Amino acid sequence: MKNKEINSVRTPVYRDSGFELPTAATTSGAFASETSHEREPDLYIYSRYRNPTVVAAEEAIMEIEGSEWALLSQSGMAAIDIALSIFQEAGRQSNWLFFSEIYGGTLSYISSVLEKRRGMEVSFFRPANGRYDYRQLESALSDIRPDILYFETISNPLLIVAEGRRVIELGKKYGARVIVDNTFATPMLWKPLEDGADLVIHSATKYLSGHGNLTAGVICGNDRGLMQSAIEYRKFVGHMLSPDDAYRLQTQMASFNLRFRQQCDNASAVAAMLKSSDRVSGVLYPGLESHDTHAAAKELTGGRGYGAMITFDLAGASPEAKRKNRDRFIAAVYPEIRLIPTLGDNHTILMPVESVWGAKYPEPGMIRMSIGFEETDRLTDVIKRGLGS
Ligand code: PLP
Numbered sequence: 001m002k003n004k005e006i007n008s009v010r011t012p013v014y015r016d017s018g019f020e021l022p023t024a025a026t027t028s029g030a031f032a033s034e035t036s037h038e039r040e041p042d043l044y045i046y047s048r049y050r051n052p053t054v055v056a057a058e059e060a061i062m063e064i065e066g067s068e069w070a071l072l073s074q075s076g077m078a079a080i081d082i083a084l085s086i087f088q089e090a091g092r093q094s095n096w097l098f099f100s101e102i103y104g105g106t107l108s109y110i111s112s113v114l115e116k117r118r119g120m121e122v123s124f125f126r127p128a129n130g131r132y133d134y135r136q137l138e139s140a141l142s143d144i145r146p147d148i149l150y151f152e153t154i155s156n157p158l159l160i161v162a163e164g165r166r167v168i169e170l171g172k173k174y175g176a177r178v179i180v181d182n183t184f185a186t187p188m189l190w191k192p193l194e195d196g197a198d199l200v201i202h203s204a205t206k207y208l209s210g211h212g213n214l215t216a217g218v219i220c221g222n223d224r225g226l227m228q229s230a231i232e233y234r235k236f237v238g239h240m241l242s243p244d245d246a247y248r249l250q251t252q253m254a255s256f257n258l259r260f261r262q263q264c265d266n267a268s269a270v271a272a273m274l275k276s277s278d279r280v281s282g283v284l285y286p287g288l289e290s291h292d293t294h295a296a297a298k299e300l301t302g303g304r305g306y307g308a309m310i311t312f313d314l315a316g317a318s319p320e321a322k323r324k325n326r327d328r329f330i331a332a333v334y335p336e337i338r339l340i341p342t343l344g345d346n347h348t349i350l351m352p353v354e355s356v357w358g359a360k361y362p363e364p365g366m367i368r369m370s371i372g373f374e375e376t377d378r379l380t381d382v383i384k385r386g387l388g389s
Contacts, residue, residue: 010056010247010250010251011052011053011055011056011247011250012053012247013053013243013244013246013247014044014047014051014052014053014243015243015244016047017046017047017048018045018046018047019043019044019045019046021043021045026043029043030042030043030045031045034049034050036228037228037231037232039068039069039227040055041055047240047243048235048238048240049235049240050231051240051241051243051246053243053246053247053250054072054240054241054243054246056246056250057072057241057246057247057249057250057253058070058071058072058218060249060250060253060254061204061208061218061220061253062220064187064188064208064253064256064257065187065191065193065200065220066187066191066193066194067193067200067220067221067222068221068222068224068227069220069221069222069224069227070218070219070220071218071219071220071227071230071231071234072204072216072217072218072240072241072246072249073216073217073218073219073234073239073240073241074215074216074217074239074240074241074242074245075203075205075215075216075217076103076105076183076201076202076203076204076205076206076215076216076217077105077106077109077203077217078217078234078239079201079202079203079217079218079219079239080106080109080181080201080217081109081113081237081239082219082230082233082234082237082239083179083199083201083219083230084096084114084148084150084179085233085237086226086229086230086233087147087148087177088118088120093121094120094121094146094147094148095121095122095123095144095145095146095147096114096120096121096122096123096146096147096148096149096150097122097123097124097125097140097141097144097146097148097149097150097176098110098122098123098124098125098150098151099124099125099132099150099151099152099155099162100124100125100126100127101126101127101152101155101156101158101160102150102151102152102155102156102181103152103156103181103183103203104356104357106181110122123140123144123146125137125140127155127160129292130158130160130292130293131160131292131293131296132160132162132163132167134163134166134167134170137167137170138170138173138174141170141171141173141174141176142174145174145175145176146174146176147175147176147177148176148177148178148179149167149170149171149176149177149178149179150178150179150180150181151164151167151178151179151180151181152180152181152182152183152184153180153181153182153184153185153189153190153192153300154184154185154286154297154307154309155184156184156309156368157284157309157311157353157357157361157366157368158284158311158361159184159284159285159286159291159293159307159309159310159311160292160293161286161293161296161297161300162293162296162300163296163299163300164180164190164192164195164300165195165300168180168192168195168196168197169196172196177198177199178192178196178197178198178199179197179198179199179200179201180192180197180199180200180201181200181201181202181203182200182201182202183201183202183203183206183207183344184206184307184309185300185301185307186202186207186208186256186260186307188256188257188260188261188264188304188305189264189300189301189304189305189306189307190300190301193220193221193222198221198223198226199219199220199221199223199226200219200220200221201217201218201219201220202217202218202220203216203217203344204216204217204218204249205217205342205344206342206343206344207256207259207260207263207308207344208249208252208253208256209248209249209252209253209344210252210253210255210256210259210260210344210345210346210373211252211345211346212340212342212344212345212346212347212349213248214245214248214249215245216241216245216246216249258373259346259373260305260308260373261305262373262376263308263371263372263373264287264305264306264307264308265305265376266308266348266371266372266373266374266376266379267285267287267306267307267308267309267310267371268285268287268306269376269379269380270310270348270369270371270379270380270383271283271285271287271288271310272288273380273383273384273387274310274312274383274387275288275290277387277389278315279314279315279325279329279387279388279389280312280313280314280315280387281313281314281315281316281365282312282313282363283310283311283312283313284310284311284312285306285309285310285311286306286307287305287306287307308344308370308371308372309343309368309369309370309371310368310369310371311353311366311367311368311369312366312367312369313363313365313366313367314326314328314329314365314366314367315365316365319364320364322363322364322365323354323364323365325365326352326364326365326366326367328388329367329386329387330350330352330367330386332385332386332388333350333382333383333385333386336348336374336378336379336382337349337350337369337382337386338350339351339352341356342370343368343370344370345370345372346372346373347372347374348369348370348371348372348374348379348382349369349370349372350367350368350369350370351367351368351369352366352367353366353367353368354366
């Protein structure tokens with residue numbers, strides 16, 4: 001094929017594992033400059049190091065996150081591994097403080113990798129009565145003086161919204177680096193870097209890609225040194241995203257604002273409908289005034305939206321009756337709403353909380369629903385059917 005100029009408006013999928021280097025002299029220059037870990041390399045060498053399709057997707061994320069750097073990885077967990085591992089130093093004794101209400105996979109990573117394999121010391125900060133007590137957080141920070149403070153903006157499955165600005169301010173006051181998992185809130189609701197967070201991570205598997213068809217993670221930041229360490233670590237452990245997934249992520253992100261807006265609007269409509277049903281004994285949605293952290297959510301997001309996750313309890317006279325009603329709801333909303341253990345999909349999907357978290361949340365009729373961007377009336381009709389009304 002002749003080397004024609006093809007005016008594609010998107011960066012194509014560069015699937016090459018290695019890129020051609022013209023001469024021995026260029027090769028030594030390329031390897032020397034590669035170790036400087038610039039945001040965009042001058043020459044591409046090897047796709048585990050850097051890949052042009054991945055860099056193009058990173059630039060699309062930088063735009064929506066308003067960050068100077070973004071770094072993609074092959075899963076949200078890989079992003080978390082990178083974001084935390086760059087702060088580890090051999091022989092340095094430090095205690096890291098994590099909010100307890102974080103993704104179960106992150107909790108498993110903390111216990112199985114950080115504590116068990118790497119010998120780290122970690123502490124947890126727990127909510128009380130459905131919200132965080134910031135005086136307790138301050139006293140934990142002042143006692144522990146952690147190097148790292150890590151939290152999720154909206155917790156799972158109780159959807160407790162943190163007063164993010166206050167958490168960052170307190171973390172900084174006691175000398176911690178602050179890392180925010182902003183997967184549930186997305187940059188549409190809050191951009192933690194603007195309020196001083198050191199790193200923001202997302203499972204891009206969820207709302208950023210938004211169609212349940214790829215697994216990816218991203219770390220965003222403005223600190224050149226930290227992000228360069230992250231690029232280096234990603235290379236050494238091989239956490240790089242594939243160019244095919246980067247291409248799909250980049251194109252799907254073009255509709256992120258439209259999609260997530262509709263998801264938040266749908267969630268508000270569904271939450272109001274569940275709240276008014278006598279088949280439902282409780283609804284957790286930060287957009288409802290009855291939610292313990294509604295005021296925190298309103299303050300944090302400026303009322304731009306309250307996310308697209310809803311957790312609710314099917315009513316029943318006994319635990320068995322509640323389970324039966326839960327199962328009836330799941331059967332009645334099928335096939336439009338299916339039981340799929342992820343979130344941030346284009347369709348509304350659900351998960352029975354007891355089956356995943358066991359007795360941690362003692363409401364056997366509890367369901368967590370991830371709201372999609374279907375047409376609102378069609379979605380509310382399906383929920384009505386589920387409630388038998
Ligand atoms: N963070 C949050 C809040 C999540 O919900 C998840 C996964 O569900 C992750 C991180 C991990 O992301 P991934 O599954 O893409 O590795």
